[in-house]
Amino acid sequence: MNNIVAIVGRPNVGKSTLFNRMVGQRRAIVDDLPGITRDRLYGKVEWRGDTFTLIDTGGIEVSEVTDITMQVRVQAEIAIAEADLIIFMADARDGLVQGDKEIAELLRRSRKNLLLIVNKVDNAKMQEVVPEFYQLGLGEPLTISALSGLGTGDLLDAIFDLLPSSPEEEEDEDIIKIAVIGRPNVGKSSLVNALLGEERVIVSQEPGTTRDAIDNLLEYQGRRYLLVDTAGVRRKSKIYVNVERYSVIRALRAVERSDVVLVLLDALDGVTDQDKRLVGYAHEQGRGLILVYNKWDLVDKDMHTADRMIKELRSELLFCQYAPVVTISAKTKQRITRLLPLVDEVAEQHAMRVSTSSLNDWLQEVMRMTPPPSEHGRPCRIYYANQVAVKPPTFVFFGNDPERVHFSYRRHLENQLRAAYGFNGTPVRFIFRQRERS
Numbered sequence: 001m002n003n004i005v006a007i008v009g010r011p012n013v014g015k016s017t018l019f020n021r022m023v024g025q026r027r028a029i030v031d032d033l034p035g036i037t038r039d040r041l042y043g044k045v046e047w048r049g050d051t052f053t054l055i056d057t058g059g060i061e062v063s064e065v066t067d068i069t070m071q072v073r074v075q076a077e078i079a080i081a082e083a084d085l086i087i088f089m090a091d092a093r094d095g096l097v098q099g100d101k102e103i104a105e106l107l108r109r110s111r112k113n114l115l116l117i118v119n120k121v122d123n124a125k126m127q128e129v130v131p132e133f134y135q136l137g138l139g140e141p142l143t144i145s146a147l148s149g150l151g152t153g154d155l156l157d158a159i160f161d162l163l164p165s166s167p168e169e170e171e172d173e174d175i176i177k178i179a180v181i182g183r184p185n186v187g188k189s190s191l192v193n194a195l196l197g198e199e200r201v202i203v204s205q206e207p208g209t210t211r212d213a214i215d216n217l218l219e220y221q222g223r224r225y226l227l228v229d230t231a232g233v234r235r236k237s238k239i240y241v242n243v244e245r246y247s248v249i250r251a252l253r254a255v256e257r258s259d260v261v262l263v264l265l266d267a268l269d270g271v272t273d274q275d276k277r278l279v280g281y282a283h284e285q286g287r288g289l290i291l292v293y294n295k296w297d298l299v300d301k302d303m304h305t306a307d308r309m310i311k312e313l314r315s316e317l318l319f320c321q322y323a324p325v326v327t328i329s330a331k332t333k334q335r336i337t338r339l340l341p342l343v344d345e346v347a348e349q350h351a352m353r354v355s356t357s358s359l360n361d362w363l364q365e366v367m368r369m370t371p372p373p374s375e376h377g378r379p380c381r382i383y384y385a386n387q388v389a390v391k392p393p394t395f396v397f398f399g400n401d402p403e404r405v406h407f408s409y410r411r412h413l414e415n416q417l418r419a420a421y422g423f424n425g426t427p428v429r430f431i432f433r434q435r436e437r438s
Contacts, residue, residue, distance in 0.1 A: 002256055003052040003163045004082055005045075008107070009089035010099045018089065018146035019043060019056035022156070029038050047156040048236040052163060053252075055083065060103055080106075085113045087155075088138065092121045096132040104136040113162050117155060118139045122148055136426025176347045177226045179254040181282070182264030183274050187294040190214060190330035191264065192227050195339065203348040220340050228254040255281060259350060259391065260288035260343050260425070267293040267309070267327065271316040279317055286392035288322040288426045290342060296310050297329035322418065324425050346425030351390045354421055359395070366416050372399075372409050380404045384436055394429040402432035 023043030027374045043054045080086055088107055090100050107114055118130050121143035133141045142158060144151035180188045196218055216227040230297065255261055261282040265275055282289050291313065310325050317323070324342060328335045354362075363385050372380040382399040395417075399405065410430055417428065 004055065004253075005052050005059060005085045005087060005159060005163070006055040006080055006083035007087045007089055008080065009056050009103065010091070011061065011098075012266065013059070013089050013091040014146045015059070015089055016056055018087075018119065018144070018152070019054060021146055021149060021152060022054055041241075045156075047160065050160060052084075060106075061099070062128060074100060080110050080112065083112060084164055085115060085159060086110070087159075088114055088116050090116070090118050090133055090141070092118050092126040092129045094145070095129050096135060100133075100136065104138060107138075113164060115155075118143050119146050121145060122150060175224045175226050176260060176343060177228070177258045178343060179228045179258035179261045179282075179287075180250075180264065181251045181261060181278055182294075183266070183272065183278075186264045186266045187330040190262055190263070191292070191294065191328070191336075192408070194330050194336050195227060203395055207333050223340070225340065225343070228258065231273065245406045251278075252281065255285055255287060258287055260290065260346050262290050262292050262339070262343075264292050264294050265313075266275060267295045267299050270309075271313055276317065279320060279323075283320050283427055286427055286429065288343075288346040288392075289320060290339070290346060290425060291317070291320075291323050291325045292339070293325065293327045294330055296327040297332050297334060320427070321387065322423065322427065342425075349422055349424050350392060350426040352393060352423065352426075353390055354387050354393075354422070356386055359387060362417070362420050363397075366413065370412065372405055375404055382432075387429075389429075392427045392429055393423060394431065396431045396433055398433050398435040400435065402434055405432050 007019060009015055022045045043056070045052055045054045051349055086107055088104065090096070116133065116136065116138040118133055118141045121130060122145040127143065130141055142151065142155055144155055145239055146152070180192055182188050184341060196216055218225045218227055261284060263275070263279050279289070279291065293309065293313075299309075306327055309327075312320060313325060324346070326335065326338055326342065328339070331334070363382065367382060372382065374380060378401075380399065380401055382397050382405070385395055385397045387393060387395050397405075397413075410432075413430065414428060417423065
């Protein structure tokens with residue numbers, strides 16, 4: 001399981017600048033997800049062959065109490081509670097201020113591993129300020145400049161020295177890992193219990209009952225599955241109750257560990273913004289994806305209800321048209337038996353590999369029927385392709401000018417690829433590269 005590191009500190013000390021620099025080696029997890037471009041909260045950091053999840057938090061105002069500062073503080077406390085290591089950032093230009101002392105006391109009470117860093121130390125004058133921060137009693141401060149990158153390599157080394165070593169999960173190719181995620185009270189625990197055939201997970205009408213991610217082994221028709229039931233993910237501005245503070249990051253961790261994600265939606269509510277965020281996260285992580293409308297027994301239906309609601313769902317989630325949709329009732333077990341065979345199909349498609357010869361025969365036919373549009377009279381060509389990975393299926397296309405392959409043509413290629421090979425329930429990744437000249 002991935003370690004989690006949180007950056008905390010006062011406003012405007014440079015937390016987001018450091019976050020952007022550290023995740024710059026790879027895309028921030030929520031960089032382009034539908035509906036969450038404002039958040040930019042979680043990111044993946046890779047350093048010397050290892051990775052961790054980095055959380056950027058809002059600036060903590062300890063003394064000033066307003067509705068907004070309380071929401072920011074709650075979000076920071078969520079990150080602190082879930083983090084394996086906390087980076088406490090101060091600002092050399094401000095020197096040691098009372099706000100730093102108050103945050104240091106808050107962090108000491110967390111009893112988490114702490115790393116004190118002083119930002120904006122980019123000249124000898126700023127270096128003279130650093131000894132002030134020994135007064136915080138948090139050990140020797142590391143000095144960095146997040147803007148220029150000075151000292152960030154040493155910071156990453158220090159982070160990995162302090163992070164607990166995660167036990168390696170034994171890979172069992174026969175087990176399909178399924179994450180069950182969704183907003184609070186959409187029926188995740190009820191669905192897990194229905195699949196398990198026993199009351200193994202506490203079910204309650206009170207949102208937030210499930211606090212931890214719980215692994216449940218299941219055998220069905222000779223296949224083995226690992227079900228992960230996660231706490232409901234509540235919209236950030238609503239997270240005030242302690243019991244809910246652990247839900248968000250643990251749901252994200254469950255997604256990272258899974259092969260297939262079941263996103264439960266409340267059929268009575270339709271698609272909410274938080275649903276879009278969750279589906280977008282699973283999509284961006286490249287997991288197999290199934291959309292599950294629960295509480296179907298409570299919907300007033302006619303012969304067109306299912307088609308109409310699924311059409312509305314597709315229009316709200318244009319980025320994952322590949323994901324199958326199932327309508328169920330976890331309470332009455334209506335259509336529950338359809339889920340695991342569908343999970344099998346999606347897991348198979350998620351791990352499917354296309355032979356190079358078949359892939360290039362397909363590509364030549366696509367290029368013959370609909371070649372990429374030319375620009376200023378210069379043709380754009382794609383010569384050949386290779387599949388380089390599975391889970392999700394990832395393809396590299398080699399051409400004469402990758403930058404000129406328009407988004408609409410990339411979408412056309414994906415549509416044609418799915419028409420030829422399926423890939424039901426799984427995202428596919430396309431990479432375009434310049435063909436090397438001989």
